[in-house]
């Protein structure tokens with residue numbers, strides 16, 4: 001019965017027979033105390049390591065602020081008694097060894113990089129909250145059987161080199177990515193390897209290939225994250241148990257026309273690369289809306305014109321398109337239509353389609369039943385309201401799912417805001433998330 005399962009877990013949990021279980025049960029969970037003020041202080045302190053003014057946060061991969069933030073995280077991991085190490089690309093690991101050596105590890109983690117002018121909580125709650133979850137378990141006298149590990153992944157955000165989930169993708173193994181990184185450069189034309197070097201990561205392409213995780217290295221991976229949507233708040237629920245992560249794709253497109261004088265060149269004579277980009281952006285919206293499902297979303301987050309002068313017809317345009325859906329086939333058919341459109345637009349407007357490059361086209365990921373069960377068990381033990389839901393944002397979990405049973409825990413955030421300074425999650429909601437994560441890790445560590 002469920003009662004026996006709970007009693008069995010609590011027995012394993014505390015290592016004491018449960019004939020006097022009443023106090024142990026209440027003790028165990030009651031002793032689950034999150035130092036929420038301290039945690040909030042850490043979130044605030046980390047948010048000051050930013051290249052944009054408060055309340056916004058901007059923290060780009062391998063920037064000076066990123067290096068300071070990494071040092072900050074390693075310090076807090078050490079304070080939590082974790083064994084800290086880093087890999088070649090700067091994924092940072094904090095381990096708490098289990099009572100049984102050599103068993104596959106239960107891991108948790110997220111990211112601390114932040115896109116331009118975003119908020120304090122995206123990713124950060126899943127790193128600082130994970131370290132606090134370890135502290136919660138230590139304070140309650142728990143002893144892990146399988147080792148527990150907190151991971152801070154390098155560059156979940158695609159800001160600097162246009163590649164999302166760079167650190168976790170490499171752990172999942174991607175020779176395509178290794179080859180892409182060999183020639184990758186940022187907007188200032190700094191190469192990936194030079195940027196890494198400037199941050200203290202002296203690595204070679206081989207180092208990247210060698211990062212791939214061995215099968216079975218992790219027995220489970222759980223990521224705590226703000227929902228980045230409004231549902232939990234709207235429905236007054238504390239916890240979201242994520243069952244699947246939508247499939248993201250990103251495309252880079254460039255058009256080239258022959259530009260010219262905004263006054264002197266008459267409309268019939270123009271090959272305007274700017275209008276080509278604008279027309280394609282609207283086509284993205286049209287195809288997404290015509291997909292027949294609310295789950296299909298499309299965004300043109302970058303649209304740049306060259307030379308970028310009011311009185312000069314754009315001779316070049318660069319746009320970046322983000323298309324997502326929980327249904328991979330439906331998403332891919334949108335991408336095909338967008339590609340056809342780009343070709344048609346280039347022909348009708350007499351501009352050259354100089355680039356149509358699909359940077360990534362990732363499959364969706366499903367959470368694993370064993371991890372979902374552990375998250376549901378924890379949420380119920382803590383008497384927290386919850387729902388099962390999908391993640392429309394992508395996360396490092398999308399790639400960890402390729403190497404380990406995966407699950408995610410969502411907490412509500414203010415009006416579902418994210419990727420903007422108004423992003424906010426309450427101390428109470430964060431604490432609930434930390435407790436659910438702690439109990440989930442404990443259960444998975446004993447299994």
Ligand SMILES: NC(=O)N[C@@H](O)C(=O)O
Pocket residue numbers: 122156157158164228392393394395
């Ligand atoms: N979680 C999150 O914000 N991930 C982003 O990088 C995204 O664009 O989904």
Ligand SMILES: [Mn+2]
Pocket residue numbers: 122157419
């Ligand atoms: Mn994000």
Ligand SMILES: [Mn+2]
Pocket residue numbers: 111122123156225395
């Ligand atoms: Mn994130």
